[in-house]
Amino acid sequence: MTKGSFAEMNCPIAQTLEQVGQWWMLLILRNAFCGMTRFEEFQRHLGIGTNILSQRLRQLTDDGILTRTVAPDDGRSFDYRLTEKGLSLYPLLVAMTEWGERWVPNSSGARIQFIERRTGRAIAGVSVRSADDSPLRPDEIDVRPGPGADDKTHELMQPAETRAAISTKM
Structure with a gap:
């Protein structure tokens, strides 16, 4: 495609x-x-x-x-x-920067650092957090279709076992 x-x-x-x-x-x-x-x-x-x-x-x-x-x-x-x-795209750019610094680093050190102006300290970074503000890993999150979901979204959100069972029937 x-x-x-x-x-x-x-x-x-x-x-x-x-x-x-x-x-x-x-x-x-x-x-x-x-x-x-x-x-x-x-x-x-x-x-x-x-x-x-x-x-x-x-x-x-x-x-x-x-x-x-x-x-x-x-x-x-x-x-x-x-x-x-x-x-509102700022968190996306911060997350991409953090990912790049971690997985495609420069041997001389960080190329971009995010510093809070008020404190002069490095920011905590971007993370996915629960309603009580604790960090969450991907395996701790369920992704479900919302009210605007179409058939392709519903198919994507099916559990892997269900998708596998459907594909073997075809």
Whole structure:
């Protein structure tokens, strides 16, 4: 199956990938979280072609992840700023950074560290937590279809034994 679009797939992961799954998108967002706002800044830092950067910024803007406004200090330039929707992607980028530092490390040490401004200490990191705030492992969580689930989601959420029994009957 080749990836043309995930727009028709009834899955929150597929829908997220549809909006930010292209590799340049996440790097543009990383730079936006680090304070970059101008096309020229993104282009210079990322080394991305101007045509691709234009397309990605347009998509992020069209999808409501960034806003594009005329720069107050230069009417010929635009500022790209994270919206509330864009800001809510921060835990995803932190989790990806943590994963990369752990599983694809640099031999000289961490490349990116997250420090709480108020305390000057490293943050605790991203984790999945229970209602009482204790950390949970994947084997401690059941995933169930919700009210918006379609047949494919229900199939995905079936216990492995049920899926195996169904596949042997075919």
